[in-house]
Amino acid sequence: MTDSELTLLVRRMTWEAEGVLAVELVHPDGKPLPAWTPGAHLDLHTGGHVRQYSLCGDPRNTSAYRxxxxxxxxxRGGSRYVHTKLRPGQTLTASAPRNHFALEDAPGYLFVAGGIGITPLLAMAREAARRGADWRMVYGGRTRGSMAFTDELAALDGDLTLVPQDELGHIDLAATLGGLAEDTLVYCCGPEPLLAAVEAVAPAGRLRVERFTAPVAERTGDESAFEVECRRSGVTLTVGEDTSVLRAAEAAGLNVTSSCREGICGSCETRVLDGTPDHRDFLLSEAEHAAGATMMICVSRCASGRLVLDL
Incomplete structure (x- = not known):
């Protein structure tokens, strides 16, 4: 376990909908947990896998994560382990909370959720209500019974629309996104078809998304081999055209954290000390790509011939 990892005790597991378990995690000694903000997620080590799960509790409660x-x-193994093997009283290794999907300040919000994508948006809606902001949520799912946390959402001071597909079909995105006030931000989380459809109609510059899987994207960057100096380890790697920085580091025996290997989770985010990354992730913003301070070493490459990384 690294210094940034936590040991968490499973205190409670409850059914929130058909096929959806809420898992409440606490410090084994009852100590306060690291702070988090809406949109944050944990990396949980579950049955030999590392998987990301959005925090959907209340950030003011420092005694437990949910x-x-x-x-x-x-x-790929994570959720099956939770549902079939994990039980109250067991412990898990987890990362400290990370947030690449933060709730920005705005007078108004539109939240578009699909299925289990409700988890980060629940925490955001709770925070928007606390701030006194205008917010609206359109939440789609296969059936009404499969849609988690609906009672909690209904209890918040906002405008909630539930769209069970078997009753009402798909979310009408043109109507949902039409006529938005210019100061309203749109947050969307759910399966890739929903995200792609929202991206096609959302106002430019006002959409924030979080992905479960990487979209199909044509790679057009340079695939040439390049050199990476791992400053902390004192190791220099050659990253070939048929591999990644992550795989090259693993082959050299370096201790690196990773999970999705698709550029969507942030587990392998690494500080760039020198050089220019060729960003190929789906997580960092355009401004963060331009700054080049960090990179996702599972997919991103080099645009300058050589990189120096904090590895």
Missing amino acids: VGVLDEPSS
Whole structure:
């Protein structure tokens, strides 16, 4: 375990909808947990896997974290472990909370949720209500019974619309996003088809998304080999055209954290000390890409021939 990792005790597990378990995590000794803000997620080590789960509790409660886990048939192992093996009283290793989907200040918000994508948006809606901002949420799911946390959402002071697909079809995005006030920000989380559809109609510059999977994207950057100096380790790597910085670091025996390997989770985010990254992630903003202070070493490459990284 690294200095940035936590040991968490599973205190409680509750059914929040068909196939959705809420898992409440606490410090084994009852100590306060590291602070977090709406949109943050944890990396949880579950059954030999590292998976990201958005925090969906209340940031003011420093004694516990809560995540919602969907029993996903196509799971790579994380959610199946939670649903079939994890039980109250067990402990898990977790990262400290990280947030690449932060709730920015705005007079108004539109939240568009699809399925288990409700988890970060629940915390955001709670915070928007606390700030006294105008907010509206349109929440779609397969069936009404599969949609988690609806009672909590209904209790908040906002405008909530539930769209069970078996009753009402898909969310009418043209109507949902039409006529937005110029100072309203749009936050969306859910499956990739929903995100792509929202991106196609959302006002420029006002959409914030969080992805579960990487979208299909044509890679057009330079695939040439390059050199990476790992400053902390004193190791210099050659990253070939058929590999990544992450895989090259692992092959050299360096201790690196990773999970999705698709540029969407942030687990492998690494500080850039010198050189220019060729960013290929789907997480950092355009401004963060331009700054070049960090990079996702699972997918991003080099635009300057050589990089010096804090590895």
